[in-house]
Amino acid sequence: MPTPRTNTSAILALLMLALALGVAAIAVVASTQTTPSQAAGPPFPEHAPWLNVSRPLTAEDLRGHVVLLDFFTPGCINCIHVLPETAKLEREFGRRLLVIGVNSPKFTASEQTGNIQGFIRRYGIRHPIITDAGMALWNHYGVFAWPTQVLLGPDGKVVGRYIGEGKYEPIRRDLIRTLASGGKEGALKDTALPLKPMAHVRRGLLQPGKVAVSTHYVAVSDTGHNRVLLLDHSGHLIKAVGDGVRGNHDGAPGQAEFDGPQGLAFDGGVLYVADTGNALIRAVTLSSGEASTIAGNGEQGYGIRGMHPARAVGLSSPWGLQLVGRQLYIAMAGSHQIWSLDLDEGRVGPFAGSGAEGIADGPLRLASFAQSSALTYHDGELYVADPEGSAVRRIGLRTHQVATLIGAGLFVFGLRDGAAGQALLQHAQGLIWLDHRLYIADTFNNAVRVLDLRTNKVSTLATGLSQPGGLAALDKDTLLVADTNADRILTVDVRTGQVRSWPLKGL
Numbered sequence: 001m002p003t004p005r006t007n008t009s010a011i012l013a014l015l016m017l018a019l020a021l022g023v024a025a026i027a028v029v030a031s032t033q034t035t036p037s038q039a040a041g042p043p044f045p046e047h048a049p050w051l052n053v054s055r056p057l058t059a060e061d062l063r064g065h066v067v068l069l070d071f072f073t074p075g076c077i078n079c080i081h082v083l084p085e086t087a088k089l090e091r092e093f094g095r096r097l098l099v100i101g102v103n104s105p106k107f108t109a110s111e112q113t114g115n116i117q118g119f120i121r122r123y124g125i126r127h128p129i130i131t132d133a134g135m136a137l138w139n140h141y142g143v144f145a146w147p148t149q150v151l152l153g154p155d156g157k158v159v160g161r162y163i164g165e166g167k168y169e170p171i172r173r174d175l176i177r178t179l180a181s182g183g184k185e186g187a188l189k190d191t192a193l194p195l196k197p198m199a200h201v202r203r204g205l206l207q208p209g210k211v212a213v214s215t216h217y218v219a220v221s222d223t224g225h226n227r228v229l230l231l232d233h234s235g236h237l238i239k240a241v242g243d244g245v246r247g248n249h250d251g252a253p254g255q256a257e258f259d260g261p262q263g264l265a266f267d268g269g270v271l272y273v274a275d276t277g278n279a280l281i282r283a284v285t286l287s288s289g290e291a292s293t294i295a296g297n298g299e300q301g302y303g304i305r306g307m308h309p310a311r312a313v314g315l316s317s318p319w320g321l322q323l324v325g326r327q328l329y330i331a332m333a334g335s336h337q338i339w340s341l342d343l344d345e346g347r348v349g350p351f352a353g354s355g356a357e358g359i360a361d362g363p364l365r366l367a368s369f370a371q372s373s374a375l376t377y378h379d380g381e382l383y384v385a386d387p388e389g390s391a392v393r394r395i396g397l398r399t400h401q402v403a404t405l406i407g408a409g410l411f412v413f414g415l416r417d418g419a420a421g422q423a424l425l426q427h428a429q430g431l432i433w434l435d436h437r438l439y440i441a442d443t444f445n446n447a448v449r450v451l452d453l454r455t456n457k458v459s460t461l462a463t464g465l466s467q468p469g470g471l472a473a474l475d476k477d478t479l480l481v482a483d484t485n486a487d488r489i490l491t492v493d494v495r496t497g498q499v500r501s502w503p504l505k506g507l
Contacts, residue, residue, distance in 0.1 A: 359404060385430060448461045
């Protein structure tokens with residue numbers, strides 16, 4: 001990240017504003033070189049990578065077009081929450097609005113074009129995206145928080161600036177006004193732009209997020225295809241649950257619909273699914289493949305306190321699941337909390353985390369998490385993968401205390417082995433306990449890492465993966481890995497680190 005060029009008091013003021021707006025992550029890079037309202041259009045950096053276009057766009061291309069710049073970083077959950085709002089605007093305004101995603105990377109991995117291609121495929125993004133690795137556009141428009149959207153009129157001048165998620169209505173209002181004004185002045189053009197969205201992958205796996213294993217089954221969340229696969233331990237497909245269309249319908253395997261499912265947890269004859277994009281928890285009956293909704297009202301929930309009837313409350317991007325007895329723990333990425341669903345009482349609510357994004361330890365409700373995305377359990381301890389803090393956390397279910405095992409802050413990341421207190425991860429999204437070790441899908445490092453809980457040392461087991469998102473133990477010596485950006489499942493031998501493909505048969 002570029003070095004901030006403001007004084008400390010200005011930085012703190014911006015941080016407080018960003019926190020109040022509930023943005024996912026914060027970076028301050030002040031001292032813009034131009035006055036945005038007087039700019040003739042975006043000063044796109046020369047040689048910056050573009051996607052979803054046949055050639056790079058220029059400021060001249062955009063003259064006469066109304067443009068919404070969407071500043072995001074791929075690891076940011078609030079940036080992900082903005083995508084459906086942006087898609088709704090694109091559907092409503094059609095060619096009258098051009099959305100351009102500006103990838104302003106927090107993590108070094110997010111500067112790589114291949115990783116952004118995976119992000120595009122996972123969420124079905126069709127508008128152009130530019131990677132602003134040097135943060136030139138970020139600086140030019142005075143952006144300091146993810147997500148931020150900037151609306152430009154047909155003359156390239158800034159019409160509006162919108163920080164945080166949930167800005168559909170003000171953007172829509174300003175769009176209508178800008179289009180009406182531009183139409184009266186004759187400033188609007190309908191010139192064709194060199195748009196070329198990436199082709200959708202319809203076969204095999206697409207961006208698989210998580211994997212889970214029971215005595216008889218292996219489950220894979222085929223996230224990009226909006227479905228869940230049930231296989232046997234040899235990889236033979238038993239049934240696919242979900243028709244592949246993004247939606248939220250319950251029903252038989254060929255009729256059910258999901259939206260970017262992630263976390264999975266077996267419970268006897270039932271598989272629980274974190275239906276992330278729908279903000280729901282679903283239950284799949286293994287014998288029939290029938291899917292039903294057991295938690296969530298289908299809306300993103302904010303500021304929830306206390307326990308509630310499970311279907312009456314909004315969840316916020318549930319990402320990881322772990323069953324302990326009759327409690328289903330939920331890594332609630334969107335609210336930076338761990339929730340608990342009492343399966344007997346049918347009630348759900350926050351269990352750990354204040355809701356603030358951070359890496360603070362202490363009592364359950366005072367601790368802070370950072371986009372928690374995976375859970376695993378052993379002997380009274382619930383372990384949490386906390387990607388935005390590049391951290392692994394521990395929750396004592398008996399002590400009700402939260403502690404950090406790996407991780408030092410929201411902007412401290414890398415790849416370093418050694419003592420857990422000094423080791424570094426990069427946006428780790430997967431976690432599994434096996435034989436006194438925590439195996440970690442170190443997502444943005446393309447690696448599987450190991451924390452030995454007996455020695456408190458971190459080592460690297462396997463590298464060369466492609467943003468792995470989920471882990472499960474197939475047996476005592478073998479991990480299954482959802483190698484997300486490579487659209488595949490791998491095996492990793494925990495003794496040797498040998499990586500092999502685990503082909504799915506009958507898919």
